[in-house]
Amino acid sequence: MTRPIVLVSADVRPGDGHEWHAAAATYLEAVITGSDAVPLVLPSLGAAIDLDAVLTRVDGVMLTGARSNVHPSLYGGVASAENGPYDPQRDATTLPLARRALELGIPLLAICRGMQELNVALGGTLATEIQSLPGRRDHRAAQSDVQDERYGLAHEIEVEAGSCLAAVLGTAPDGGVTRVNSLHRQAVDMLAPDLLADARAEDGTIEAAHPQAAKGWALATQWHPEYWVASDETSKKIFAAFGKAMRARMRRAE
Numbered sequence: 347m348t349r350p351i352v353l354v355s356a357d358v359r360p361g362d363g364h365e366w367h368a369a370a371a372t373y374l375e376a377v378i379t380g381s382d383a384v385p386l387v388l389p390s391l392g393a394a395i396d397l398d399a400v401l402t403r404v405d406g407v408m409l410t411g412a413r414s415n416v417h418p419s420l421y422g423g424v425a426s427a428e429n430g431p432y433d434p435q436r437d438a439t440t441l442p443l444a445r446r447a448l449e450l451g452i453p454l455l456a457i458c459r460g461m462q463e464l465n466v467a468l469g470g471t472l473a474t475e476i477q478s479l480p481g482r483r484d485h486r487a488a489q490s491d492v493q494d495e496r497y498g499l500a501h502e503i504e505v506e507a508g509s510c511l512a513a514v515l516g517t518a519p520d521g522g523v524t525r526v527n528s529l530h531r532q533a534v535d536m537l538a539p540d541l542l543a544d545a546r547a548e549d550g551t552i553e554a555a556h557p558q559a560a561k562g563w564a565l566a567t568q569w570h571p572e573y574w575v576a577s578d579e580t581s582k583k584i585f586a587a588f589g590k591a592m593r594a595r596m597r598r599a600e
């Protein structure tokens with residue numbers, strides 16, 4: 347069997363007078379080393395992409411994190427300069443991509459902004475600047491130029507017993523606790539009707555979720571398992587489970 351191919355979402359960014367559609371290398375490398383799969387970056391060209399033409403040729407989809415926020419108009423919110431930056435081309439690509447991947451039963455791993463996209467794509471809403479909400483901790487990255495510090499494990503999460511994440515991690519019957527990094531200022535507010543919360547931070551922030559009706563394996567994390575996939579057991583297990591789900595689906599299609 348050949349290695350699974352993972353479609354990876356792209357941010358749209360200016361550079362050298364051009365517009366680039368790019369994904370950070372940490373996500374691409376984690377697909378290779380953690381899932382034993384081949385990453386393929388999908389440009390954020392919205393309706394210009396025939397999603398089925400691509401999705402019938404790949405084995406998994408990964409929605410990456412990004413500093414930009416999902417545009418509030420997509421979940422009934424109000425856009426503002428403070429809430430930005432936005433990436434409307436990415437939104438126009440990733441929201442339909444997530445919905446279609448789930449319809450086709452293609453394994454989906456959604457990370458940070460990716461989890462927020464999945465929630466909005468399925469009808470949920472987001473809370474913004476959660477660090478200023480009563481009782482909530484600051485989930486933003488440490489102020490540092492050193493990536494290992496920004497992506498350092500920052501707080502614990504409680505894993506829901508019997509959840510998709512609990513199965514991936516093989517946690518204790520009561521769900522268990524693990525430590526995660528944290529680089530976000532938005533979070534799930536109203537969880538989409540089809541999503542189930544798999545883990546929460548101590549302040550109630552939903553840290554992982556999965557779609558109940560998904561035909562295939564799907565998991566969303568508000569943290570970044572890609573960054574420590576070489577050394578952190580929780581991160582390793584998530585990428586390994588993603589790879590296993592893709593290979594199982596490939597075998598079924600043989």
Ligand SMILES: N[C@@H](CCC(=O)NCCCC(=O)O)C(=O)O
Nearest residue numbers: 411412413414458459530531532
């Ligand atoms: N913008 C959203 C999404 C958070 C997210 O995906 N963060 C990744 C940051 C990557 C980096 O800064 O290195 C939010 O803030 O909630």
